[in-house]
Amino acid sequence: MNLKANISNKVFAFDNVKEVLAKANEEKSGDMLAGIGAASASERVAAKLVLSNLTLEDIYNNPVVPYDDDEVTRVIYDGLNTTVYNRIKNWTVGELREYILDSDTDDGRLKQLGRGLTSEMIAAVAKLMSNMDLVYAAKKIINQAHCNTTIGVPGTLAFRNQPNHPTDSIDGIMASAKEGLSFGSGDAVIGINPVEDNVETVARILTTVKEFMEKWKIPTQNCVLAHITTQMKAVEKGAPADLLFQSVAGSQSANDAFGVTAVMLEEAYELAKVKGTGTGPNLLYFETGQGAEISLDCHHGVDEMTMEARTYGFARKFSPFMVNNVSGFIGPETIYDGREVIRADLEDLFMGKLHGLPMGIAPCYTNHMKADQNDQEIGTMLCAMAGSNYFMGVPGGDDIMLSYQDTSYHDDASVREILGLKPLPEFEKWLEDMGIIENGRLAKRAGDPSIFDK
Amino acid sequence: MVLQVTKTNNANYQTVISVGIDIGTTTTQIVVSRITIMNTAPGSSVPRMEITDKEVLYRSQIYFTPLKDHHIIDADAVAQIVLREYRVAGLTPEQVDTGAVIVTGETAKKENAKKIAESMAGLAGDFVVATAGVNLESVLAGKGSGAAAHSRDKHCITLNIDVGGGTSNIAVFKNGQVIETACINIGGHLIEVERQGDMITYIAEPARAILRECGLSWQVGDRPGLDEFISAARLMAKSIIESITSGDISPITGELLMTPPLKLDYRVDSIMFSGGVADMIYGDSRPVSVSQISEYGDIGPLLGWAVRDELAAAGIVPEKPGETIRATVIGAGAHSVDISGSTITVDEAALPIRNVTVVSPFVKGVPEAGGEITAAVHLAAQRIISDGSAQYVAFAMDGPAEISFAAVQELAQGIAQGAADFISKDKPLIVVVEKDCAKILGQCLKIILGEKGEIVCIDQVVVGEGDYIDIGKPIMGGRVVPVVVKTLVFENTATRKD
Amino acid sequence: MAAESQMEQLIVENVMKELAKRGLTGNVSPNQEETTKKAARPQPKSEPYRESGDDPLTIPEITGIWVPNPENIEAIKVMKQATPARIGLYRAGARPKTGAMLKFMADHAQAMDAVFLDVSEEFLQRMNLFLVDTMAQDKEEFLKRPELGRKLSPEGERIIKEKCEKNPQVQIIVVDGLSSSSIEANVPDVLPALTQGLTAAGIRVGTPFFIRNGRVGVQDHVGKVLNAEVVVSLIGERPGLVTADSMSAYIIYSPNEKTVEADRTVFSNIHRGGTPPAEAGAHLVDVLKRILKAKASGMKLNQ
Structure with missing residues (x-):
């Protein structure tokens, strides 16, 4: 050497x-x-x-x-x-x-x-x-996975509809969810970050979203991004969850800080198989991001990119349906500006895919970073070209609960049109039946959230 | 059956038991419901308590309202009904946290209506309040029938009309909020008939106008034919339809309206009928003889059929509500109580307070200058003192234009000075603001008043001049107080169309 | 073939005519050029800028519903009441409409300014707050090195020892954190409400001051230096696009080496659209009374 x-x-x-x-x-x-x-x-x-x-x-x-x-x-x-x-x-x-x-x-x-x-x-x-x-x-690299639908199909680009609300108001969540669906966002998952990490809230949101999916026959998955143990308790009590979520990191000490171990994730997977509503075989959803270990002071003197790669090495053991990278979310002490976040997004997408993971990216930024909408849009277009399976979808790009900016419902539809990418097959059919898309473009009814309130 | 009255009580989650008692023209009913209050704010925020669920636990059987004669309610018999139903439900007055007694329809016109309402409220539980008034009846019926929820869920305008024994109460809801109310003095029990027979046993005053209009000169003891009955019912039905549709109001409808007619300067999406007569409206049988229709001792069923025919003629297809005959009592039981904002200032010893007269000192919002505030509050306080009728008074206002510390301080000074003559040891200063500022306003008031008097300063409650409120003891770890905003309009004391 | 070449000919002729009209080819008579110019070509106005007397433009509001002929406009109204999210604003193709884009940019600009600009000197003077620094030299260092914002500079420590009352029951500090604008928006109402309520309750309140480039943890340092029983930080939250003016109150009872984050009691979302600042100040008085009585804050208080 x-x-x-x-x-x-x-x-x-x-x-x-x-x-x-x-x-x-x-x-x-x-x-x-x-x-x-x-x-x-x-x-x-x-x-x-x-x-x-x-x-x-x-x-x-x-x-x-x-x-x-x-x-x-x-x-x-x-x-x-x-x-x-x-x-x-x-x-x-x-x-x-x-x-x-x-x-x-x-x-x-x-x-x-x-x-x-x-x-x-x-x-x-x-x-x-x-x-x-x-x-x-x-x-x-093409990595597919299947829960209720298949993600990562070549020529497709999916989205997580992320209708968060600052007080977990069901009406508020559903308002944004409808807006997103009317833009064709939500084929990856309809996933909500709750403010309150308790069983009652998780169960309430899971049930509401699931009922809506059933009423409108929407081919997708639901998920509430609370701590995995909270979701497991909700599922034990009968709440309908297609995917179970957890944030993971690249060192044991950082995972300890997140309150998660390999054994726990295996248990979660088993529970999802036995009591979840997802078809599988891929039933987990992970989020990761460069800098998590450093901000938790659990980095062992290892750089944040290598730590991120190790996170993927850990994640692949559990055959997740989706892994989402949110490097831009953590803050300027780990990713300072637009240039750094674009680089991190591309590194993470490549590293995750080479690990065999069905990767998606959230090319996002916070308001205390030196980054803006243009940086985010560049990152999004590049990641789409690099074959990201999916992006997030947030109303107007502004997550009112987590107070950061991520790809918007508009961005989602735009990237599909720019690169000629389609929604996941079953979802595309649904969008066409609903009159939301037509010939690969948004149709007249697209952008009207009240099509679900006829 | 014995009711399982389970209650949960901690600072973030609490259930309260609420009782509704409706003493109506024809029937008297009781329901018991459980109201869930939760802190819906994230853990790191200042708490925000909200009513998150209302569930009806028990419905009593339906009693005929016991009357001594046509002017006096049989107080003992009503009390027996309440006690009996509590026993059946396995409920004691101590378990009841709140609720409302409402005396409705023709019964509200009885001489002892007010006394009955108050004594039943006392019997039913510590914070069960007495209420009356046709507009309140209309709102509670519309909430209890499910019309309010329907308008909220379907994002539409829903009109509910509760056709009872004495009155038909109309409330229009848009997105869950009431936008208009009205009431017409038509009901199924205005003409009483011998049960399973055909002899007229009573004709209430409003029905005389109908008969006059039909050219019928019935007297008690008459046995008119079915055709005559139908013609009277048809005219009543026509008036009901006129009162809920836009178009000209005939003189007879105008005469029977107890309130100004609905403005209806909007499109109504759905119409719902509740009340005892409603089931006939949604049914499909037809009358063949008088004795067949008189099973309840009145012309109610006939009125229902007539309304159904008139609706069909007008091309109106009514929506069926979730509740019909129990709409008003459920409204009283589950929808009468509300809670204050979650940052308030109250001296607990001063609560509960009942029958607080509301005055609005500021016509056009709170003035900026302290002097003007003082003058307006003083004027309002003087009006009440000189009147001498009100035991407790609440000063109601929307709050300062901008909730700054300086503006709140100014307001507190103004109120304290303006209400100075009114404050005493045994009469707390009660202030009800709409905007979220009762904590700081209360703090300022307390500092100014010192030991001079107790303070009850609550927010996020909307009340206006002429309302009455009852304020309960604090719940949810002392953070909020239950509030019932009500009217106390007993028909024998109130003037019509006011 | 013949038809095709004829068509081509026609197109070429039309293009040449069009170019001629625009004066882009040489073979047009000057006279002709003059007349076509006058007739077809809009003339740029070369007038100098003059004050028009119009009010300055403002950023469009996004409270309205921009969906043309929606299925159910009432439903969208209710949705918009249910969430501050940017919904019902429709689209231009798949992109946002111009008004929505401008509003987003304006909100982001406000958020960035909240983070990167300092609280003004004029404000501190008006509030009668003196300024001390942390170990972070400037905003960039403050953002990149969180630990520096948790400690007062040696000079800062010296100043507070000199100017502040020692051993207070409650020490209030104002800290910019991640939003200077939240400090300017809320402190004028929270601080007097809080001080008034505490003083009325007979609680000894220390000398309040302002800390620049500070983080939550700096309250531990202040508490130790001044030997305060309780320290309350009024600190700017990380701004979002809905509001850049949200402030939090962090409260620590008797901070020491063993203090952990769970020991802090926190109230967030203090701003005009959340808990109004004056109301929050009065609420904090109650909380502080409870903390002083229980001699604990954070999780220990709730146990």
Whole structure:
């Protein structure tokens, strides 16, 4: 392992793989907050150079958090396909990049490759990729999943209808949900973040949405994004949930802070199979984001992008229906501006897809970041080009409960039209029957939430 | 059957038991309902208590209203009904948190109506209030029938008309809110007939106008033929239809209206009929003989049939409400009580207070200058003091134009000075504001008044001059008080069409 | 073929004529050019800008219903009452209408300004609050380094030791947090209501002051320096687009090294559209009385 590099007659030496990974990262405020980011542009390039020459075996032998100390590392290593790994362990990270980008490397080969890569390897190669590289590679990978409907069908783009309300008012939630449906948003899931994390609220929202879905025969899934244990209690009491949700992170200590373990997620999956209303086999919904571990001070000196990759390594064990990345949600201490968030979104989409996950992205921003609507729209278009399975759908782009900005119902419909993408097949049929879309475009009735109040 | 009166009580979730008693022209009924109040604000916000659920737990059997004669209600018999039903339901007055007794229709005109309402309220529970008034009846019937909820759920305008024994009470709801009320003195029990027979046993005053208009000169003891009965019922039905549709009002309808007619300057989407006569309107049998229709001792069934025919002639298809004959009593039981805003200032010892007369000192909103506030409050207080009729008075207002600390302080000074003559140890200063500012207004008032008197300052309650309110003891960990806004218009004391 | 080339000919001729009209080809007589210009071409006004006397433009309101011929307009009205979300504003193609876009931009601008601008000196003077800094030098550092906003600067610590009454029962501090505008919007009503109520209850209130670039945790530092029994922070919340002016009150009883976040009692959503600030001030008086009596705040208070 050569951990030294000469850039413009200056020699940079790194102590270990973890440091190389951190310093090879594109600039992110979270890495600087943790004191592990590159101090200069030259040092960053030096780290990339060193990284490009490391073999996959070097990375395998140096997990950023030790196997014995951390459940996430154990899940990643225990789930690795050693046949694939043994075949490629002598490749350098630079060679891995070229193999991924190679014209002959198709979806099938990439899926197989992903099984033999640890999360650190996937993070490593993404650090050697430009934004266009990331789009180019991510676009090749098609990851589908099935709950009540199939997500990730080539040529489709789905949306989570996210009709949050600042006091969990059922009328308020349903008002936004109707607005979203009238724009064709909601084929991924109708998913609500509740303010109050209690069984009563979760059950009430799940039931209302489910009844609405049944009344209008809407082919999709429902979900309430409370803590998973609250949802499980609601399901035990008979509340109808298609998907169970949980936020997950890339270290055991961060998952502890979220109050979640691998065992708990397995139990949730079993419960969803036995008592849930989703058809499956994919019954879970995860959210992740770069910077979560740093903001919780559970990062072990590891950069936020590598931690995010490890999150995907943990998530893939549970075969989720959807994984949604919300890197832009956490705040300026981890992602400072529009440039950083666009980069993070593209990294996350690529890394998640190479992990075999049905990825969606929330190219979002908060009001204390140096970012605006234009940054978000650029990120959305790029992620759509890179084959994101879905985006969020928020009324007017303004989430009035979580106080941040995300893709709007309008953006959803726009991206579909720009790139010629369609809603998920069953949902498209429903939209056509409702007169919401016609020939792949919004029809006259689209944008009228009162079509459900005839 | 024994009612399981389970109650939950903590600072964020509480259920209260509410009783409704309707003493109507023909029938007397009781319902028991459970009202759920919850803190709907997120944990980190200032609490916001709201009524989240109303559930009817028990419906009594339907009694004929016991009368001593045509002028006096049989108080003992009514009390027996209440006690009997409480026993059947397994309910004690101590378990009852709130509710309302309403004396309706012709019964409200009886000499002892007011006394009966008050004594039944006392019998039924600690915070069960006595109410009366045709507009209130109309609103409660429309809420109890489900018309208000229908208008809210369907986002439409729904008209409810409760055709009872003595009156037909009309309320129009838009998106769940009442927009207009009216009442016409027509009901199924205005002409009484020997049960299963055909002899007339009583003709109430309003029915004489109908008979005069039909050219009929019936007297008690007559046995008219079916055709004559039908012609009287038809005229009544025509008047009812006139009162709920736009178009000219005939002189007889005008004469029988107890309120100004509906304006109806809007489109009505649905019409619902509730009340004892309603079931005949939605049924499909036809009368063949007088003795067949007189099973209740009145012409109610015939009126129902006539209304059905007149509706068909007018091309109106009525919507069936969730409740018909029990609409008013459910309205009284489940929909009469409301709760105040969740940040208020009350001296608990001063509560509950009943029959508080509401005065509105400010005609056009609260003035900015303290002097003007003082003058207006003083004037209102003087009016009440000189009148001498009101025991308790509440000063009602919408609140300062902008709820700033300075404006609230100014308002508090003005009220304290203006009401100075009125405040005493045994008469709390009662202020009811619409805007969310009772906590700070109460704080300012307390500091100004010091030990001079107790304060009850509540918000988010809308009342106007001429209303009465009852204010209960605080619930939900002391955060809110139950409030019943009511009218006390007993027909024998009130002037018509006021 | 013949028909096609004829059509082509016609198109070319029309294009050339059109170009000629616009004076884009050379072979048109000057005279002809002059007349066509006058007849067809709108003339740009070259008048200098003059005060028109019109009122300045304002950002469009989005409270209305912009859906043309909706199925049920009453239903949309009720929906809009049920949520502050941006609904019923229809679309231009699949994009937002111009008014909705401008309103969004204006709301975002207000939110950004709330975060990135400072509370004005004039405001602090008017409220009689002196200013101290935290360890964060400026807004960028404050945003990127949360821990710096949880500690007073050495100078700040010196100033409060000098100017503030020691050992108060209740110490009120005003902290910009993530919204300077929420401070300017709410403190003028919360602070007097709170002080009046506490004083009337005979509670000893310390000397209030303002902390720039501060976070919630800075109250622990202040509490320790001044030996306050309770510290109340009036602090700006992270702004949303619905309002940038929402403020929270965080209350800690006897902060020390073992203080954790769950020890704080918090009331959020204080602004004109939420809990009105004067009302919130009076409510806080009740809460503080309870905290002083129970000698605990946060989860410990609720136990």
